Amino acid sequence: MMEKAAPLRLNGRIWIELDSGRLLGPGRVELLERIKASGSIRQAALQMEMSYKQAWDLVNDMNDRFDTPVVISHRGGKGGGSAVVTEKGLKAIEQYHILDASFKRFLEENHKNIDL
Amino acid sequence: MMEKAAPLRLNGRIWIELDSGRLLGPGRVELLERIKASGSIRQAALQMEMSYKQAWDLVNDMNDRFDTPVVISHRGGKGGGSAVVTEKGLKAIEQYHILDASFKRFLEENHKNIDL
Numbered sequence: 001m002m003e004k005a006a007p008l009r010l011n012g013r014i015w016i017e018l019d020s021g022r023l024l025g026p027g028r029v030e031l032l033e034r035i036k037a038s039g040s041i042r043q044a045a046l047q048m049e050m051s052y053k054q055a056w057d058l059v060n061d062m063n064d065r066f067d068t069p070v071v072i073s074h075r076g077g078k079g080g081g082s083a084v085v086t087e088k089g090l091k092a093i094e095q096y097h098i099l100d101a102s103f104k105r106f107l108e109e110n111h112k113n114i115d116l
Numbered sequence: 117m118m119e120k121a122a123p124l125r126l127n128g129r130i131w132i133e134l135d136s137g138r139l140l141g142p143g144r145v146e147l148l149e150r151i152k153a154s155g156s157i158r159q160a161a162l163q164m165e166m167s168y169k170q171a172w173d174l175v176n177d178m179n180d181r182f183d184t185p186v187v188i189s190h191r192g193g194k195g196g197g198s199a200v201v202t203e204k205g206l207k208a209i210e211q212y213h214i215l216d217a218s219f220k221r222f223l224e225e226n227h228k229n230i231d232l
Contacts, residue, residue, distance in 0.1 A: 008134060009132070011131055102222075106222045114211060
């Protein structure tokens, strides 16, 4: 019965897509940010509890489908290689956050219209 | 190469939730609308290619978690019972569509801010 008195909230998520499907949503943005911070796709994958292969697949998909790559990686060597987020990748991160901030405002503003 | 010239789009989805999780999103709204149109949970489930059990689970979850039921069903009898969407359910459908129309406008307006 307590739950029935709980307030209803509006929530959601946004992403950037091409005709071929989703290109950039919250998960991929987080992956890019963690690659930027750690300089390593492997570290970023570990932090997000995804497999190294899964992280690579996401990076490759973005690199293929954006008009220029978002991550440049140097495989191998001691320490297992390094990765750098490009200018394009940084711009993608920034734009997603701007859009998501607008979306959060949208949710706040429309929240009050729920009357159920 | 053709895809790289394709325009990036903003897309997303919204839902209404309680602390305990999602309560009403596009799938559940469609289910309620199909129950309303057909008068039958079984028919609605068939149309949406979900199992009868899955449809019932969704209806029961909404009935339990909204403060009053959204669907009243009469099980059994010839033809396999009937179901009616309540005033509460109709209001939920209507409000979701109003919110979703606002959201579609949000996506249109913010679409032009993508520069990647």
